[in-house]
Amino acid sequence: MAGRAPGLVIFDCDGVLVDSEPLSLACLTAGLNRIGVAIDVATVRDRFAGTSMVSIMAHIARDYGIEAPPGFVDAVKAETLETFNRELKPVRGVAEAIRALDGPICVASSSDPVRLRHSLTLTGLLPLFSGNVFSSAQVARGKPFPDLFLFAADRMGVAPDACLVIEDSVPGVTAARAAGMRVAGFTGGGHWTHDLAGTGLKAAGAATVFSDFTNLRALLSD
Known part of the structure; x- marks a missing residue:
């Protein structure tokens, strides 16, 4: 420097x-698990920390073959904000x-x-x-x-x-x-x-x- x-x-x-990362990564992992993506929080952290939801969902579709259902991203965002309100x-x-x-x-x-x-x-x-x-x-x-x-x-x-x-x-x-x-x-x-x-x-x-x-x-x- x-x-x-x-x-x-x-x-x-x-x-x-x-x-925020421990909170948001946990919410994202839980959401992905609900739509059938077999992934744990450590993998989500290593692969997706620092990237946008647009990029994340493109990776999920490409690498896991799972398209998120309508409203998925908005639901994860809402859950994340609720968690932030309590714990951030x-x-x-x-x-x-x-x-x-x-x-x-x-x-x-x-x-x-x-x-x-x-x-x-x-x-x-x-x-x-x-x-x-x-x-x-x-x-x-x-x-x-x-x-x-x-x-x-x-x-x-x-x-x-x-x-x-x-x-x-x-x-x-x-x-x-x-x-x-x-x-x-x-x-x-x-x-x-x-x-x-x-x-x-x-x-x-x-x-x-x-x-x-x-x-x-x-x-x-x-």
Whole structure:
């Protein structure tokens, strides 16, 4: 990460800002099981964390030969939001770390706009980003393609090579690197009970990996 301070820090949301992945992955796994997809939560995590529902359902149709019934995606989204209402928390230390930053920041997430803003509102993080919140629904292709990160950088008026992305998933790291951005991998979310060193994130192109937001300011100033 050494060299220069970023002109823009782009945060993923799920698993970085809000500790949502254990909740959403459990809801998705239960929903897939109900329609006959024989898959467990560990496989769902490894294959689908950080990707949009559109991409997930395309993979399920291709790899399992099961087309989701009408209303399936909406039902899973509704169940997930209900679970969030009861249990969602911000990632430990993230609000304090964001408040300590000096430069521009934004969010770029695979979540749909409703879930994204709901999550940030529930956890009290939305005001920290001054409306600079971007969803994969705003671009043609979600992660692992670079479209979302390039869109966010363009909206924020910052060149891609001046951006630093904070990501917790391999598709997210892949997308950021394809956009020509530096990436720091984050492994402090509740779903990171595996590969705590972030081996997969590093292999995908993360320059460094951290698990505690108290280290963020020092990481950005190195």
